[in-house]
Amino acid sequence: ILNVEQSPQSLHVQEGDSTNFTCSFPSSNFYALHWYRWETAKSPEALFVMTLNGDEKKKGRISATLNTKEGYSYLYIKGSQPEDSATYLCAPNTGNQFYFGTGTSLTVIP
Amino acid sequence: KAGVTQTPRYLIKTRGQQVTLSCSPISGHRSVSWYQQTPGQGLQFLFEYFSETQRNKGNFPGRFSGRQFSNSRSEMNVSTLELGDSALYLCASSWLPTGHNEQFFGPGTRLTVL
Numbered sequence: 001i002l003n004v005e006q007s008p009q010s011l012h013v014q015e016g017d018s019t020n021f022t023c024s025f026p027s028s029n030f031y032a033l034h035w036y037r038w039e040t041a042k043s044p045e046a047l048f049v050m051t052l053n054g055d056e057k058k059k060g061r062i063s064a065t066l067n068t069k070e071g072y073s074y075l076y077i078k079g080s081q082p083e084d085s086a087t088y089l090c091a092p093n094t095g096n097q098f099y100f101g102t103g104t105s106l107t108v109i110p
Numbered sequence: 111k112a113g114v115t116q117t118p119r120y121l122i123k124t125r126g127q128q129v130t131l132s133c134s135p136i137s138g139h140r141s142v143s144w145y146q147q148t149p150g151q152g153l154q155f156l157f158e159y160f161s162e163t164q165r166n167k168g169n170f171p172g173r174f175s176g177r178q179f180s181n182s183r184s185e186m187n188v189s190t191l192e193l194g195d196s197a198l199y200l201c202a203s204s205w206l207p208t209g210h211n212e213q214f215f216g217p218g219t220r221l222t223v224l
Contacts, residue, residue: 004152034209044200
């Protein structure tokens, strides 16, 4: 069992603010890390698949970095919008299975 | 391209019964994984199937089983239901089973055990 920690657990920001979340995981047996956005009443949606130490991925206002040596990944949202309100999940993969964190719940206040 | 579909969407069962959930992956995807989410818990991995073979299994009792058909559709079965099996069950499909491939999730089946 892999211990995956996400912080903060929840976050309320004003529209236009930039924010970031952390995903921590054991650095051994790392194979890949996925980030997902899960909006209420919808299915989790893949944001990024990250595999290499130092990986940086970007999709619009959202970006992510990966440090496999120290076992963490950051997700950044620039200029948060109300539609960014969701739970953001990270899921390291050991090559055998995914281990999901409990997520960071983001609420963007208009 | 149709997304991942799961049936039924909602299910109510009583303790001791068994249940079968179905997942149809995106066309062309050969890997299907199943997850359980209970309140306060992250998604817990149940099992993964690829080309009709179970590749990996999570830490769940033998009451949880699954299979995959030649058309990549997958079913999971839970026998002798317990109250603690009440959860949202999600399946996800991907092109290949490696962790380097993006997973696409279905809408889930909400199971309530009374």
